[in-house]
Amino acid sequence: QSVLTQPPSVSAAPGQKVTISCSGSSSNIGNNYVSWYQQLPGTAPKLLIYDDIERPSGIPDRFSGSKSGTSATLGITGLQTGDEADYYCVTWDSSLSVGVFGGGTKLTVL
Amino acid sequence: QLVQSGADVKKPGASVKVSCKASGYKFAAYGITWVRQAPGQGLEWMGGISAVNVKTYYAQNLQGRISMTTNTSTSTAYMELRRLTSDDTAVYYCARLFETLYVDSGRYSPAFDTWGQGTVVTVSS
Secondary structure (H helix, E strand, C coil): CCCEECCCEEEECCCCCEEEEEECCCCCHHHCCCEEEEECCCCCCEEEEECCCECCCCCCCCEEEEEECCEEEEEECCCCHHHCEEEEEEEEECCCCEEEEECCEEEEEC | CEEECCCEEECCCCCEEEEEEECCCCHHHCEEEEEEECCCCCEEEEEEECCCCCCEEECHHHCCCEEEEEECCCCEEEEEECCCCHHHCEEEEEEEEEEEEECCCCEEEEEEEEECCCEEEEECC
């Protein structure tokens, strides 16, 4: 049981937009920043978003992050088949003094 | 770049030590995080060494069995896990910790911006 809750799976057609939610509490998302990761099959995760909304250099602007209260959201527009992957949110839990991952969301591009 | 040690097979009750050698950046200026992924499962935060406050943090379910250290002279991080069981069979990743502590708000921003290639650890009798 993860501290952060993500939907197990989402799907959309190529070219469409999808959002992935990450729900937590005041001790984690509500008072710390969220980062998002993409993990393609058989590879190490890759940083997509940090500081809730910032994209590292090289990450296309099709990927965006947002946050409201104790929930964060990853948005992906212009879906491509290459976006099929598992996506994870991460933040810090100040009450537990530990890092916390969401359970992951599998994106299928139909 | 982070390069990890090779795959390892251990018997239950043994210990494993995984290394993570950094290059291309000032090692002491960043922290290190360790993450693992059991077969078919999600990512699990194991712990990390913060460069902001020079503290080491461990996941509660691993406390007492895990140690994380760094050797700045060789730019290498180590993660040792003791008293292994079959539940510890996983791919183990190190990642550079890109972190910001916003002093005015007390909010912390951890991000793992560079990852090692992963080390497969198999625990089997």
